[in-house]
Amino acid sequence: MQGCTKQMKHHEVVAAIIIDDDKILCVQRDHGKYDYISLKYEFPGGKIESGETKEQALQRELLEELDADIKIEREFLTVNHQYPDFSVTMHSFICTALNSTFNLKEHIAFKWLNPEKLSTLDWAEADIPIVSKLMKES
Numbered sequence: 001m002q003g004c005t006k007q008m009k010h011h012e013v014v015a016a017i018i019i020d021d022d023k024i025l026c027v028q029r030d031h032g033k034y035d036y037i038s039l040k041y042e043f044p045g046g047k048i049e050s051g052e053t054k055e056q057a058l059q060r061e062l063l064e065e066l067d068a069d070i071k072i073e074r075e076f077l078t079v080n081h082q083y084p085d086f087s088v089t090m091h092s093f094i095c096t097a098l099n100s101t102f103n104l105k106e107h108i109a110f111k112w113l114n115p116e117k118l119s120t121l122d123w124a125e126a127d128i129p130i131v132s133k134l135m136k137e138s
């Protein structure tokens with residue numbers, strides 16, 4: 001009998017590390033389909049759509065999620081992570097916000113933290129290498 005293997009989904013994701021006055025914006029995900037990322041902290045961003053560059057995807061996601069207009073300063077770290085039901089390649093970028101206010105349209109909470117305090121939050125697993133690098137470089 002022919003084996004039936006289910007191809008695991010893969011997502012290309014972009015995430016913004018927004019720095020203002022030495023503090024970093026951390027946002028909390030809502031409850032969702034998967035427990036292991038529900039209510040976890042993450043960096044704002046999302047999936048790259050077809051035809052978009054990483055930078056275009058990041059600008060679009062930040063407007064959609066936070067009404068935030070951002071300046072992308074530089075690429076920071078790309079992480080490959082396997083969750084139980086899908087895998088992600090997440091490209092993170094150091095950014096600054098061009099407007100001083102934002103609205104949480106999808107997330108349930110936010111915190112501005114100094115890098116050394118980042119480990120006090122419960123992060124999505126894929127974010128751990130990014131958080132560690134930010135803490136090491138602070």
Ligand SMILES: Nc1nc2c([nH]c(=O)n2[C@H]2C[C@H](O)[C@@H](COP(=O)(O)OP(=O)(O)OP(=O)(O)O)O2)c(=O)[nH]1
Pocket residue numbers: 011013014015037041042043044045046047048061088090124125126127
């Ligand atoms: N934006 C973001 N996503 C992250 C981070 N860490 C992490 O594991 N992810 C995962 C969670 C999601 O499975 C995926 C991003 O998808 P999403 O659901 O936030 O993106 P989206 O806004 O395009 O969502 P949708 O339209 O498909 O609902 O990457 C992170 O720091 N930021």
